[in-house]
Amino acid sequence: MTTPTSTAPDFPALDPSALDDLAAKLSPGALTTDPDVIDAHSSDEALFCPREGAIALVRAASAEDVQEVMAFASAHRVPVVPQGARSGISGGANASPGAILLNVSKMKDVVAVNEAERLVTVQPGIINQDLKDHLAPFGLSYPPDPGSVALSSIGGNIATNAGGLCCVKYGVTRDYVRSLKVVLADGTITTLGPQTAKGVAGLDMRHLFIGSEGTLGIVVEATLRLVPALPEPFTAIATFPDERSGLQTVADFMAGGGVPSLFEFLDGASLRMLNDYGDFGLDGDAGAMLIMQVDDNPADAEAAMSTFTEVAQRCGALDVAYSDDPSDSAALITARRMIQPAYEKFANAHGGGQLLDDVCLPRTAVPEFCDRLAELRSSSGLEIALVAHAGDGNMHPSVFFDSGDAAETAKAEGVFAEIMRIGLELGGTITGEHGVGFLKRAWLPNELDEGSRRIQLAVKNALDPLGILNPGKMLAEI
Amino acid sequence: MTTPTSTAPDFPALDPSALDDLAAKLSPGALTTDPDVIDAHSSDEALFCPREGAIALVRAASAEDVQEVMAFASAHRVPVVPQGARSGISGGANASPGAILLNVSKMKDVVAVNEAERLVTVQPGIINQDLKDHLAPFGLSYPPDPGSVALSSIGGNIATNAGGLCCVKYGVTRDYVRSLKVVLADGTITTLGPQTAKGVAGLDMRHLFIGSEGTLGIVVEATLRLVPALPEPFTAIATFPDERSGLQTVADFMAGGGVPSLFEFLDGASLRMLNDYGDFGLDGDAGAMLIMQVDDNPADAEAAMSTFTEVAQRCGALDVAYSDDPSDSAALITARRMIQPAYEKFANAHGGGQLLDDVCLPRTAVPEFCDRLAELRSSSGLEIALVAHAGDGNMHPSVFFDSGDAAETAKAEGVFAEIMRIGLELGGTITGEHGVGFLKRAWLPNELDEGSRRIQLAVKNALDPLGILNPGKMLAEI
Structure with a gap:
């Protein structure tokens, strides 16, 4: 078969020397333009999705690295593809033409476990199962268990609002996100959602970002709600x-x-x-x-x-x-x-x-x-x-x-x-938990009515006016 | 004390005869300009919030009435204040200068109980306790129980993401909203969220609208997730x-x-x-x-x-x-x-x-x-x-x-x-469950960082470019 081409918007060509300037601002060795390395990071587990054209890979070591990349990307109008473990199966982490692959899988620390509040704060790259293992000695559980639990990262779980086997009783990723630190399209870092059990101060941007598949910003830290250790079933x-x-x-x-x-x-x-x-x-x-x-x-x-x-x-x-x-x-x-x-x-x-x-x-x-x-x-x-x-x-x-x-x-x-x-x-949805990514983008307009499509695009354009965040993916064809 | 004046944006004066045209498009008797009736509907239970200046009250009998009001409001750039039971205590339902009060408390039907899916579909005006009573014979519970359970409507509960006493175990209103029918600023009606237990197709507009206090659109129908009847405690x-x-x-x-x-x-x-x-x-x-x-x-x-x-x-x-x-x-x-x-x-x-x-x-x-x-x-x-x-x-x-x-x-x-x-x-939020409304709008910027304020305004402006939806309230001073 012929791989479909991406319909990402056209971006101006970047002077390659500009990447050197970016590299100088990042953690040592974070940026590479080695074609083999880029190629090895250019796709997730999806079939039939384009994966060509990335110009650099940044393995971010910190939120500051992510901020620098986004500030650079905004200044030069360079597309950015956020990535974690690349275990997704919708092509959401695949490269697109002219893009910087911004991989956060090295940011995988447990920042803090707060037993009294039943919260954990983590970096986005931590693998779901590693988090579960870390919490077990505290007698605490993080329930969401996508089939990819041993492979997928919390950042990716948040980006796709991942589900799993326990959802029938315990719900999905969204139900366990207390607050997020997010880097916006222009490099601004912001905290979305309070650390408290309840909170209704302003529009709930936290919930807007959950499941947004890297099209609105990049999660650099998450505080997650925990429950007492789940009983043996x-x-x-x-x-x-x-x-x-x-x-x-x-x-x-x-x-x-x-x-x-x-x-x-x-x-x-x-x-x-x-x-x-x-x-x-x-x-x-x-x-x-x-x-x-x-x-x-x-x-x-x-x-x-x-x-x-x-x-x-x-x-x-x-x-x-x-x-x-x-x-x-x-x-x-x-x-x-x-x-x-x-x-x-x-x-x-x-x-x-x-x-x-x-x-x-x-x-x-x-x-x-x-x-x-x-x-x-x-x-x-x-x-x-x-x-x-x-x-x-x-x-x-x-x-x-x-x-x-x-x-x-x-x-x-x-x-x-x-x-x-x-x-x-039959009254269902085209994706329960895997996300739209590239794979199902042409089908999204069949699920959403005109008003819903219009306000999704309005929100996307408001938060990413240059269209640099994961272009050609989720909302590209609505 | 002197009541503070609203900082709602200026709106053009409306030719009063235009309201006759609107009235003719609505359910019979839905619109009134009787000053006493307007006055009686110009506030919720909050103290110290302005309540002056409404030009009409519409008691909507249907989603079509709500659509007509919003289409009219967009055409004439007239502010609209959505209202339900007016039991709130933050002034979110209070009148503002030049506004049409759009009250949905007459829209209070249970549209359908789906026992097999554990779902109920309701109009927004139904009182929380009335819904609970309706569900009891089915052996089903809708857990959220704000202190105002006997007074407040489901539409208002959704608008403020209401909490209550059971939240410590059962969560808040957000956790029980499966899908929403919403009328947008221009009168378009749209369905947000699938009817299914899981669903990640596109940006989650449903969760953006929950807790948005009437600043993004007006809920005209909600499908809510239920649980088996709660045991006696x-x-x-x-x-x-x-x-x-x-x-x-x-x-x-x-x-x-x-x-x-x-x-x-x-x-x-x-x-x-x-x-x-x-x-x-x-x-x-x-x-x-x-x-x-x-x-x-x-x-x-x-x-x-x-x-x-x-x-x-x-x-x-x-x-x-x-x-x-x-x-x-x-x-x-x-x-x-x-x-x-x-x-x-x-x-x-x-x-x-x-x-x-x-x-x-x-x-x-x-x-x-x-x-x-x-x-x-x-x-x-x-x-x-x-x-x-x-x-x-x-x-x-x-x-x-x-x-x-x-x-x-x-x-x-x-x-x-x-x-x-x-x-x-102490690391908390200015409002856990009552909402910002008018009462706390000046405090909202103290809680949110610059990035969060900016994207909230960007989203608000994207969905309500004329600024007609509940102006002067939640986001008016960020």
Whole structure:
């Protein structure tokens, strides 16, 4: 396939010697123009997104470095692509023509843990799991757990308002951001949001910046709200003859007032790929699987397990098992954790291509969505497998294709788009937690009405009048 | 005292006949220019805020009415003051010169309850308690519970991101807003935010509008996230010889991992006023009181009650009592519910004036804050009483004064301002949940840094280029 070209606005050519002036103002060695190094930092994990044209990489060591880069970028009208761990899958961290890649992954300190206030202040580059590990000895938890928890940074989590598996009970990144230090387009540093539990003084710029994908400014420090250490969960696992019976179990359990801390769904195709990847004790006939966790106190959790068993059996479960032993829990969710390697094995055996989508639906629309996926699988001839955060309607279908076959690749891209169209038709959104980035920018106008598009652009233009912050990405086509 | 004049921008004079044209486009009888009716709708519950100069009142019956008013206001550059129940206490709903008062309190329908998705869609005028009552038969709860729960409307709660007593566990209004229908300055109607549990498609305009106090647009419909019916709480009440011992109890209980669903503090002055108001079985020697609720399952709640008792006694409590009987709980928190009438009795006996403040602090700064209040009481000679949402550091001190005495009134205003100054000095915010409105607009620049002020104004100007939405209020002096 041909990689689409970026529609970033035209920027004036920069006199290369100007970069020397910038380098002199930054931490020693922070700026490089080595083409190989730039190339190695020019993309995240997304497929089909342009990654060409960066002119420099700055590995910022401090907020001051970030300020210098933005002041320089404003003075010379140079585009800037903010980056963290580059673990995203929407191309939001990909290079664009003429851009400085501004990477904050070296800024990864825990600045302070405040046990009395249940707060932690961190630099943006810290990896989510590293933060969790740091907090454990304090008896404190930072709940958000994107699938990329071991790879992705807090700054990136904030930039995309990352979700994860625990959202069904604990919410998303936004729900844990107390205040942000942000560098604006012109290099000004500002603090957004109070350090207090409540606060309504002025427009809430903090929440505007969360999820803005580097288009409004660059987070250089975040103070996050914590909760007491999460209890060890009880885990239940159930297999079903088909998807409908599994999804009915989700609907009935939630309608009964269930409050799971994790509620994952795997479809038949996913189970076949898992069985092909390893022995997880899965019934070869199973057409769907649910994994459900509850982390209430033992009595309530035990009751929830019984209710779940009863509901699942009434809906036709082939098998239900649960455990209150944390080591058993870990074993029970192994299948869920191995789904991406299993997908990769399947993909590698079928031409290597996998496009992972991320639509979020009203929970009640999920059964219809699964039927539509089955139709798509049939009409396209491509394999599609679904894993879902079923408790909150967040669907992650993967489309598999032969990446060496241009026609099949184009077909896979069409299926990927069709999944978004179906998501919108069923009352959902084109992205629940992965973000728009480059990958879905052409689809954003299909989700937003005219007024919403207009005020988003107005806000973007007001905060970044030169259009230098991550151009060609999220809002580029609305 | 002299009421300060508004600094709203100058607007061109409107030909009065133009209002006839507007009236003809609205629901029958929606617009009135009757001076008495306008006057009766020209203020909320705030003191010391201007309320003069409105030219018309529109009681909108529909989103279309709101659109017509805004289209008219944009065409003629007429200021518009959005209003709901006018129960606010910051003057945010007060009239301003030349303004149309746009009241949405007649738009109070429950549009839909979606049990399967745990969502409710409402018009903005519905009273918070009426919504709670409507949801009870469905076994669903909308947690936010501002002190004005029986008076204030959901639209106003969204406009100020209202908090309340349950925030320490359940968060604030923002945490329950799924999507909004909003009318923009030019009359365009737009939907902000998806209906789904997760969603990151574009800039989050929904969160920008929450807490924007009618300065960016007018909410005409809201879809709110619900939770399963909240359990009946266990309630504990403890009295202490002084404030320090009560506040130490708060700190120690929270540090031990406690998760109360309500945690209220009353100081000695409040207790004296309560004892003067009625017999609540309060020890006359008590210098502070805590009321704490836990709504976990009975076993956990019982354990929390024991822990609380132990902590309170160790800190020197005079008396601790608790109950798991909901009717006892209601009796135990009667004193808390009666605090405002008790304040009013005291105020009425001392010249009638009461200024209620609303600073939010880091929880650990509360003891220092109480010491500062004692100093202020002493230096000013004015009575000051404190009730606080102690679990989240939200302080509501009241300053009492003789409203017929200009010098004492001015002194009270000075004390009110000094309380905000102390709040900022201790790392807090000038408003935890009441909003800025007119009352605190001059103080907002003291809280926000230069960058934050600049981008707030940039956003305001981008979305309301004519400056017609609630001028002279929140952002008028930054």
